[in-house]
Amino acid sequence: MKIWLQTMLLLIVFLAVPAFAVEHLRLATTTSTENSGLLAVLLPPFEQANNCRVDVIAVGTGKALKLGETGDVDVVLVHARSKEDKFVAAGYGVDRRDVMYNDFVILGPKDDPAGIAGLADAAMAMRRIARAKATFVSRGDDSGTHTREKQLWQAAGVVPRGDWYLEAGRGMGEVLTMADERQGYTLSDRGTFLAYRGKIELAVLVEGDRRLFNPYGVIMVNPARHPHVKVELARKFMDFLTSAEGRKLITGYRRNGEQLFYVAD
Missing domain, CATH: 3.40.190.10 (Periplasmic binding protein-like II)
Known part of the structure; x- marks a missing residue:
């Protein structure tokens, strides 16, 4: 009887406490970062350290920036500098940072x-x-x-x-x-x-x-235009990509013994 009561009490407590909601970061990026396998190396350490999940939408740079314009993502990682500069100048993105190049x-x-x-x-x-x-x-x-x-x-x-x-x-x-x-x-x-x-x-x-020459940049979607942007998590992601840990993962990533990306100075 005692064991049964303890089990019931534990069940009630479990049902009464809502499940912990893992925060999600929405990332629009190019197919090259996914097809190359780089994201599979970069994202798990960031997700584990920040108890979050990065939801990746891998499309062409133009479509990725369009998702940023409409506020459907929090951050973009792309590689077309002329388009990136226009995106920022038009007020759709803030805090662009060089990440890597090949x-x-x-x-x-x-x-x-x-x-x-x-x-x-x-x-x-x-x-x-x-x-x-x-x-x-x-x-x-x-x-x-x-x-x-x-x-x-x-x-x-x-x-x-x-x-x-x-x-x-x-x-x-x-x-x-x-x-x-x-x-x-x-x-x-x-x-x-x-x-x-x-x-x-x-x-x-x-x-x-x-x-x-093919440089990649990361840009946070402007929270002034889209207040639902997860500013803190987006900034943590950008900090991670440009940190010593992120740079080490990028430069250390190889396929068939060859380095695929190099970090920006």
Whole structure:
């Protein structure tokens, strides 16, 4: 009888006390941070230290910033500096911080029908691809990678159109798979390419041009526009990304023995 009463009392206490609500941080970020596997390394230590969960929406940079504009997320982690600056200047974001960088690479089939392998000028490479009407798979999704691709076409003096130019409207990982299946060319961040190497046969054909530099920034959505933004947790997340611990995780992350990202100075 005594044991039964104790059990009932414990049950009543358990039901009377509401379950502890874990706080959620809404993060809009690029597909490259997810496809590369970096988030799987970065997020668990932050979540554990702050007893929270980070709800990730991985989309192109343009869509990520749009989610910030509408207040559907608390913080964005993206890679298109011109778009980021406009986002902040328009009052949608505050406290932008440099986080890390890698670079873009132009990938293609090993037989390289457009003859771009080894070129130091990325715009010239794009011009040759267009001239050869060689298959090119574009993100076509207003992402940071797509933004850089459009800048390269402009620098090349080319308006890409025709059967050879395919706009996928997909994330980086899917685009790499599509380009590989079609034995075509594409522009990729190096991190996602390294994560997919071994799954695809595409090779790095053009790299090193200063126009291929790829910096990432983190921005808190402006709480003055959207009062529901979780300012304290968002700031903790930004502090974590730029802390010694976060920087160590970023620089220590490797795939196939190669470093994918480098921290900003």
